[in-house]
Amino acid sequence: MRVRTSRSEEDDEQLMLKVARGDESSLGKLYDRYAPTALGVAVKVCGDRNLAEDAVQEAFLALWRRAATYDPSKGSVPGYIYGAVHHKAVDTVRREEAKRKRETVDAFEQFSPAGQVEEAATASIDRDRVRSALESLSDHQRRALELAYFGGLSYPEVASTLKIPLGTAKTRIRDGMIRLRILLTELNNEEQP
Amino acid sequence: MTHSQMQELLPLYALDALPDDEDVELRIHVETCQECAQVLQNYLETAGLLATAADPVTPSPALKTRILQEVRTPAMAPAAPESRSNPFRRWFPAAAVAAFVAIASFSAVLVRRIEDQNARLGESQRLLTLASSPGVEVVPLKSTPEGRGASGRVFVDPGRKVSGMVVSGLSDPEDKIYALWVIEAGNPKLVENFKPDDSGTAVMVLDSEVGDYRPVAVTLEDRPNTRAPEGPAVLSL
Numbered sequence: 001m002r003v004r005t006s007r008s009e010e011d012d013e014q015l016m017l018k019v020a021r022g023d024e025s026s027l028g029k030l031y032d033r034y035a036p037t038a039l040g041v042a043v044k045v046c047g048d049r050n051l052a053e054d055a056v057q058e059a060f061l062a063l064w065r066r067a068a069t070y071d072p073s074k075g076s077v078p079g080y081i082y083g084a085v086h087h088k089a090v091d092t093v094r095r096e097e098a099k100r101k102r103e104t105v106d107a108f109e110q111f112s113p114a115g116q117v118e119e120a121a122t123a124s125i126d127r128d129r130v131r132s133a134l135e136s137l138s139d140h141q142r143r144a145l146e147l148a149y150f151g152g153l154s155y156p157e158v159a160s161t162l163k164i165p166l167g168t169a170k171t172r173i174r175d176g177m178i179r180l181r182i183l184l185t186e187l188n189n190e191e192q193p
Numbered sequence: 194m195t196h197s198q199m200q201e202l203l204p205l206y207a208l209d210a211l212p213d214d215e216d217v218e219l220r221i222h223v224e225t226c227q228e229c230a231q232v233l234q235n236y237l238e239t240a241g242l243l244a245t246a247a248d249p250v251t252p253s254p255a256l257k258t259r260i261l262q263e264v265r266t267p268a269m270a271p272a273a274p275e276s277r278s279n280p281f282r283r284w285f286p287a288a289a290v291a292a293f294v295a296i297a298s299f300s301a302v303l304v305r306r307i308e309d310q311n312a313r314l315g316e317s318q319r320l321l322t323l324a325s326s327p328g329v330e331v332v333p334l335k336s337t338p339e340g341r342g343a344s345g346r347v348f349v350d351p352g353r354k355v356s357g358m359v360v361s362g363l364s365d366p367e368d369k370i371y372a373l374w375v376i377e378a379g380n381p382k383l384v385e386n387f388k389p390d391d392s393g394t395a396v397m398v399l400d401s402e403v404g405d406y407r408p409v410a411v412t413l414e415d416r417p418n419t420r421a422p423e424g425p426a427v428l429s430l
Contacts, residue, residue: 036249079241090209095342126245148210177204
């Protein structure tokens, strides 16, 4: 299953085509649609608002440069954007070594927004489903997965943080990801009419 | 790593949870293995969904302004589609960005940026073959204070010559350029100028005739093709 794309106004793929032709306003529309969630991820990973905004900026600039290479058969536009932002955020913290200063243990609880933010209407639907799926994982799997993804930690760092063997960390993350994928597919199928 | 070991790491790769060296090895493998590439797509989409579990955060108004101002600069002109044959960088990260370098001899340096996918796949295979060749030693490069956060590995063949290099964690050189140097007959010899990909990674395959590995260094230069290193070293043995 894919990250849901916005069904209102122009669809994401049309906007990507326009971005590839150099249309700034289409880039702005994609930004308005997906930047809040993207920044939410980046803030969790970076633990620093400024670094997170830098990661989002770099990802959207990369999107601008590479929009012409986007292939819808390879994945959704938000999936691409979130992946690029996460990659930039992880790259940023590993370069900056900012993670030393962070409270990674509580990564999943931090940086909740003070109020409502504008975002793609479909994002909250995805959020509920993904959080439900995460809750269905074992505590060990969820913890390892969250530290890896939202903490921006490599699996050796996850092992060190949780004080578990490398192989165990690797297995927990991998099995958690596999289980998450299955659960999300099941949830998606249940919603199909 | 074997194919099955690589497959086991695909979920971690999708989460950006691999250490740099394994990340590079896997990205090269995925480029050459259609089976793993297809499996990876699913995991990448799952990772994208995972992102939506984060509470959204309202960006500062200045962020959008900065992005839209930046894209108006000439340097940010979108690349033409035909110049890139491999879709979706994050799905095939190395393909769009890795610079592969081939060196034919001491006197004739042949540099190719691989634009054709088949050739690119061939170079990736070459690096994998090189890394797994009997007797090949993998020697880590150390970052200097100027190269903080960077890391690299040099592949040294049984004849003690540099035959390949993978570097990661390099910062964006912006208008500067990185340079790989070896020492020949007591003099520094420029092997190649290069720029890393957006993740700070560069992969090079070198002819085994080039250079003793011990004096290898990577510097950051203001301009390409300098006769000797002028900028600071960021990595060295």
